[in-house]
Amino acid sequence: xxxxxxxxxxxxxxxxxxxxxxxxxxxxxxxxxxxxxxxxxxxxxxxxxxxxxxxxxxxxxxxxxxxxxxxxxxxxxxxxxxxxxxxxxxxxxxxxxxxxxxxxxxxxxxxxxxxxxxxxxxxxxxxxxxxxxxxxxxxxxxxxxxxxxxxxxxxxxxxxxxxxxxxxxxxxxxxxxxxxxxxxxxxxxxxxxxxxxxxxxxxxxxxxxxxxxxxxxxxxxxxxxxxxxxxxxxxxxxxxxxxxxxxxxxxxxxxxxxxxxxxxxxxxxxxxxxxxxxxxxxxxxxxxxxxxxxxxxxxxxxxxxxxxxxxxxxxxxxxxxxxxxxxxxxxxxxxxxxxxxxxxxxxxxxxxxxxxxxxxxxxxxxxxxxxxxxxxxxxxxxxxxxxx
Numbered sequence: 001x002x003x004x005x006x007x008x009x010x011x012x013x014x015x016x017x018x019x020x021x022x023x024x025x026x027x028x029x030x031x032x033x034x035x036x037x038x039x040x041x042x043x044x045x046x047x048x049x050x051x052x053x054x055x056x057x058x059x060x061x062x063x064x065x066x067x068x069x070x071x072x073x074x075x076x077x078x079x080x081x082x083x084x085x086x087x088x089x090x091x092x093x094x095x096x097x098x099x100x101x102x103x104x105x106x107x108x109x110x111x112x113x114x115x116x117x118x119x120x121x122x123x124x125x126x127x128x129x130x131x132x133x134x135x136x137x138x139x140x141x142x143x144x145x146x147x148x149x150x151x152x153x154x155x156x157x158x159x160x161x162x163x164x165x166x167x168x169x170x171x172x173x174x175x176x177x178x179x180x181x182x183x184x185x186x187x188x189x190x191x192x193x194x195x196x197x198x199x200x201x202x203x204x205x206x207x208x209x210x211x212x213x214x215x216x217x218x219x220x221x222x223x224x225x226x227x228x229x230x231x232x233x234x235x236x237x238x239x240x241x242x243x244x245x246x247x248x249x250x251x252x253x254x255x256x257x258x259x260x261x262x263x264x265x266x267x268x269x270x271x272x273x274x275x276x277x278x279x280x281x282x283x284x285x286x287x288x289x290x291x292x293x294x295x296x297x298x299x300x301x302x303x304x305x306x307x308x309x310x311x312x313x314x315x316x317x318x319x320x321x322x323x324x325x326x327x328x329x330x331x332x333x334x335x336x337x338x339x340x341x342x343x344x345x346x347x348x349x350x351x352x353x354x355x356x357x358x359x360x361x362x363x364x365x366x367x368x369x370x371x372x373x374x375x376x377x378x379x380x381x382x383x384x385x386x387x388x
Contacts, residue, residue, distance in 0.1 A: 010266020011065030013258050014055075014089055016048065017272030018074040019294045022108065025142040026207035027169070027200060031274035031292045032072045041081045047301040048271060049088045051290075054306040055269035056092035058286075059279045062267070064093050066100045066258035069123075075105035079117025086122045100163075100257040102127055107153030107166075108145045115160045126157050127196070127256075128166040133183050137172055142207075154190050165194035165256070170228055171220050172200055177231045184232065188239045193254035197232055198247050199225065229377055246329045246376055263330050265323045265342075273297040273307065278314075285319055287312045316344040321387050328383055333361075333370025351385055361386075 020039055021032040056062075067089060069082065082103065089095060102125040103118055115126070130150045132138045138147060145153075150166075157164040168187055170180050187195060202212050202219065211217035220228065236242060241249040245263055248256065261268050270277035274292040278285060290307040291297040297307040314322070320343025327334035340346050352369065355361045360375035360382050375382050 010261045010264040011257065012059075012062040012093075013066040013068065013261035013266065013268035014052075014064055014093075015258075015268055015270045015272075015275060015277070016067065016069045016074075016085055017071060017270070017275045018069060018077055019072040019273045019292075020076055021071065021073045022076070022106070022144060023142065024207075026211070027141060027203065029203035029206050030072070033294055039076075041078055043298065045081055045084045047298050047307070048085050050301050051271040051275075051306050052085075052088045052092045052269075054308070055271060055277065055279065058281055059267065059269065062093045064089060064095045064099055066261055067095070067102070068258040069103040071104055073106050074103050075114070075118075079114060079121050082118055082123060083121035100125055102256070102258055104129065105153070105157075106145065107150040112156050112160065115156055119160050124161060125163040125165070126161050128153055128157060128164065130154070130166040130187075131169045132172065133168070133186055137175075140173070141169065151190065158192065163193065163254070165196060166191060167196040167198065169198050169200050170232065171225050173218050173220075175220070175228070177224075177227045180228055181231050181235055184235045185239075188236070188241060191241070193241075194248070194250040194256065195236070195241060196248050197236075199229070226377060233373060242331065243376075244331045246379060260330075263326045265319075265326050265338075275307075284313045287314055316342065319343060320345070324383050324387050328369075328371050328379065328386070331370065333364065333368040335368055347386060348388075351388065355382060355385060 101123050103123045104127045106129050236249045244255050273294045275290045277288040289310040291309050300307045
């Protein structure tokens with residue numbers, strides 16, 4: 001029988017990081033690497049198996065509700081590689097019959113046969129990195145696909161997978177609210193159930209940061225950024241894809257279950273180069289970080305059985321802070337009682353009352369605290385105020 005999770009129950013997730021890309025996008029600060037020689041996938045599969053066994057020893061007996069292949073570009077993996085990793089996860093824990101198994105893909109030149117291979121391996125949801133729907137902006141973002149290729153990939157995904165999503169980046173240089181609205185409406189017409197919509201930000205140690213500092217990249221001013229944010233909310237709400245998280249929009253019931261594990265402060269194993277995890281052990285909730293560099297990670301796993309470079313037992317205060325940081329991103333908000341159970345203290349009544357008076361947060365009839373539409377654009381400040 002399929003396991004039924006109660007409302008707001010996070011479940012247990014497994015994140016698998018594939019760190020390789022065909023090229024490095026100028027805005028990207030993710031742990032992704034370009035290799036000009038073929039990757040030894042069989043060697044990496046063996047390392048993933050060892051990492052999975054290591055995490056399972058720390059968190060035995062779990063029932064896996066979601067698996068996410070992220071990157072990098074997981075769609076560069078052979079379907080056989082994906083199947084072998086899923087087999088290893090199924091051997092280490094039990095995978096629920098209705099588990100969500102997502103793979104990120106770049107829509108460069110998607111081959112239907114490869115997607116069918118992923119589907120046969122067990123993947124039941126794909127997330128496509130479209131990012132823009134016109135060739136000029138795609139080129140500026142350093143993407144290798146055209147708009148036509150991206151929409152072709154979306155059509156292939158829709159024909160093979162029951163569930164799919166794609167990403168767009170907005171607040172791009174020179175983008176007007178009217179142009180973004182038109183692009184967003186086109187995207188919604190092609191997205192059956194889920195869209196991830198990210199405001200472009202300048203991240204440290206990226207090509208865009210260097211261009212920005214050199215005065216060669218103009219970013220929207222705060223008023224224009226806010227106007228683009230408002231358009232995003234208005235259009236998606238009207239289309240029936242409201243934001244269930246600050247950057248993610250879905251029809252009710254079509255939310256990414258794996259990402260909800262993170263945002264509801266659940267338990268998850270992170271394997272692969274640069275993977276992060278949060279596991280509940282007899283010693284308490286632990287945070288794990290693995291080595292980021294792929295070949296160094298590989299050597300670590302082969303010599304010591306795992307690629308973990310840092311393990312920290314989280315204090316109650318740290319757990320409370322993480323819970324707020326993650327949970328307040330969600331439209332459903334947080335349960336103050338769970339904050340108290342994790343952190344050992346209550347939220348300060350005066351701070352809650354002040355933020356309600358300022359229109360930044362609200363109390364739901366069930367007693368949950370959620371950020372308002374006015375509060376989301378200044379979410380970091382709201383979280384800091386509540387956590388203080």
